[in-house]
Amino acid sequence: MIAILTGVRWYLTVVLLYISLMTSSQGQFPLTQNVTVVEGGTAILTCRVDQNDNTSLQWSNPAQQTLYFDDKKALRDNRIELVRASWHELSISVSDVSLSDEGQYTCSLFTMPVKTSKAYLTVLGVPEKPQISGFSSPVMEGDLMQLTCKTSGSKPAADIRWFKNDKEIKDVKYLKEEDANRKTFTVSSTLDFRVDRSDDGVAVICRVDHESLNATPQVAMQVLEIHYTPSVKIIPSTPFPQEGQPLILTCESKGKPLPEPVLWTKDGGELPDPDRMVVSGRELNILFLNKTDNGTYRCEATNTIGQSSAEYVLIVHDVPNTLLPTTIIPSLTTATVTTTVTITTSPTTSATTSSIRDPNALAGQNGPDHALIGGIVAVVVFVTLCSIFLLGRYLARHKGTYLTNEAKGAEDAPDADTAIINAEGSQVNAEEKKEYFI
Secondary structure (H helix, E strand, O other), rough: OOOHHHHHHHHHHHHHHHHHHHHHHHHEEEEEOOOOOOEEEEEEOEEOOOOOOOOOOOEEEOOOOOEEOOEOOOOOOOOOOEEOOOOOOOEEEEEEOOOOHHHEEEEEOOOOOOOOEEEEEEEEEEEOEEEEEEOOOOOEOOOEEEEEEEEEEEEOOEEEEEOOEEEEEOOOEEEEEOOOOOOOOOEEEEEEEEOOOOHHEEEEEEEEEEEHHHHOOEEEEEEEEEEEEEEEEEEOOOOEEEEEOOOOEEEEEEEEEEOOEEEEEOOOOOOOOOEEEEEEEOOOEOOOOOOOHHHEEEEEEOOOEEEEEEEEEEOOEEOOOOOOOOOOOOOOOOOOOOOOOOEEEOOOOOOOOOOOOOOHHHHOOOOHHHHHHHHHHHHHHHHHHHOOOOOHHOOOOOOOOHHHHHHHHHHHOHHHHHHHHHHHHHHHHHHHHOOOOO
């Protein structure tokens, strides 16, 4: 009887203990978080329990191998280390993570029943440095160029973008292939475009973007070398060449390879005056311009790709007349001298108007001509002197005639008294007909 009572008491104690354990464990749950790490990095796996009555915690890998049981290491792997162990937390670290470490890890809380929580470890595959292929130097202008950028080892697959002169090119081909390990990818992108001379020296960039690169993309760069025929332009030293002045014509040529020394010609032939027309490098220096220099000048530039030329039509202009700082004499186109002489005797006689016009006077001159002005002044002076001389002779002749008529009055008188009377009468008449000349 006593044995039966003892057995019943033990059973009741076990039942009560089980009920107590079940009641206390209902509020105990392990908590974990998924982890993402770059290949080669370190992953931290943490399991926490808010309410724990000294119940053990355990971490196991995707292969269900125990890594740590509380603070005791179970798997011999030097990469796995204990970070923290307590009744409320069990944290471990996995260093130098590889793609094979990826998977689901389990944290177990040994209650009745055992409670677990899962944490997925994601390992990112880092893409290799990209490589650009398909470029062969040099490329001729107008050729079609095809460049391919390729990178391997990315997980998930990386993204490739193209840039030229810092401007993104959208129209490209994209190809993704799975690697042999069936975990990573090889990605390639192809860029097709036709080149011209503006592409010479331009950097074409292939950029690989991936979440494992921490916002620092990997890039590959290819500098283009484009060969093209020369381009030629003639630049004059002055836009208005004048006679007697120097002129420099510069032949500006660009090309790749660099053009050879340029060739200057005039009107399809050699330069006619090598002493005045000196070629120095790419410059044609004409020392003193004259009208014979008018014509078409041609500059030719040549490289291994081809030849190009430019022409310049030279028109030498006259030097404009300039006024010297001297006293300006008014321009005269007509010189007229008028002299009027009137002498009255018994028969009235008059002589009027002598007019002379300078035949050398020119009208409509564009500018003052000092030689012309001097000639006009000389003519005016000469005409004036001639007029004065003629006037003097005219006066002298009429005075002689007047005296002769007075003497005739005495010849007609029969005697001396009558002659005196006639002379006095003539003098009276002469006094009445006297004129004054100004």
